[in-house]
Amino acid sequence: MANLKEIRSRITSVGSTMQITSAMKMVSAAKLKRAQDAIIQIRPYSNKLTELLEGLSATLDSSSGGGYSQNREIKKVLLVTITSNRGLCGGFNTSIIKKAKSLIKDEYSNAKIKILSIGKKSSEHFDKNGFSVFGKHDSLFGDLTFANVALIADGIMEGFIARDYDKVVLVYNQFKNAATQIVISENFLPIQTTKNEDVASGDYIFEPTKQEIVEQLIPKSLKTQLFKAVLDSHAAEHGARMTAMHKATDNAGELKKELTLSYNKARQAAITGEILEIVGGAEALNG
Numbered sequence: 001m002a003n004l005k006e007i008r009s010r011i012t013s014v015g016s017t018m019q020i021t022s023a024m025k026m027v028s029a030a031k032l033k034r035a036q037d038a039i040i041q042i043r044p045y046s047n048k049l050t051e052l053l054e055g056l057s058a059t060l061d062s063s064s065g066g067g068y069s070q071n072r073e074i075k076k077v078l079l080v081t082i083t084s085n086r087g088l089c090g091g092f093n094t095s096i097i098k099k100a101k102s103l104i105k106d107e108y109s110n111a112k113i114k115i116l117s118i119g120k121k122s123s124e125h126f127d128k129n130g131f132s133v134f135g136k137h138d139s140l141f142g143d144l145t146f147a148n149v150a151l152i153a154d155g156i157m158e159g160f161i162a163r164d165y166d167k168v169v170l171v172y173n174q175f176k177n178a179a180t181q182i183v184i185s186e187n188f189l190p191i192q193t194t195k196n197e198d199v200a201s202g203d204y205i206f207e208p209t210k211q212e213i214v215e216q217l218i219p220k221s222l223k224t225q226l227f228k229a230v231l232d233s234h235a236a237e238h239g240a241r242m243t244a245m246h247k248a249t250d251n252a253g254e255l256k257k258e259l260t261l262s263y264n265k266a267r268q269a270a271i272t273g274e275i276l277e278i279v280g281g282a283e284a285l286n287g
Contacts, residue, residue, distance in 0.1 A: 025245035035235035083119035
């Protein structure tokens, strides 16, 4: 058994760790509220915009999307991986890296892969492992605005039109609640067209024409889709970190209890030993 001084030192150390993890949990909880409000507000708008766009696109010919709906043979793929800049958030970053590697190995094994990284953790990992990192946007979370995300989306769209890649896939954590994040691989380009019966069969009058509306909506919809994905990941990150720090605080509390019990046992054993020595010494003198 460790001596009393070592156990006392460990108790102090674990106590300090508990204070840090508890503080980090509270900071993440405060940030989560703002991030959660942002994603809850934009998600219905983004989903409805995408639904309208897909429905309208389905009623037009394939060339009406200005090149964004053009399905080509998949030879070059761009994976947009959205992670965090910091750790201490459980398996949040690892799950995205695993999903991206799974897509590279299985679904796009015959294609040339480029990676556009949003968040330092994914860019560091893929750089170290010899992947082609096409772009790094580690500073985005320092100033997370629609305008800054739109600049990234513009670059991706320009690359797709220039045939730098034939398909673009977003890989990110979708926020469900503070304890649950869902790993999503979402098609970004080319845009998908689905038959929407409401739009296709409804008696609508379009002003300007359907084609003009679609051509204006596509860039806006794609920028909104990427912004939603980044906001989803941002909220999921704070939820994951809050949960991880909550678990770490609980574990540190349990460890502190065990160490305190060990300390009390060691102290009691030391006191008992001293008493026995005194009694033994007294008996020797009397004997």
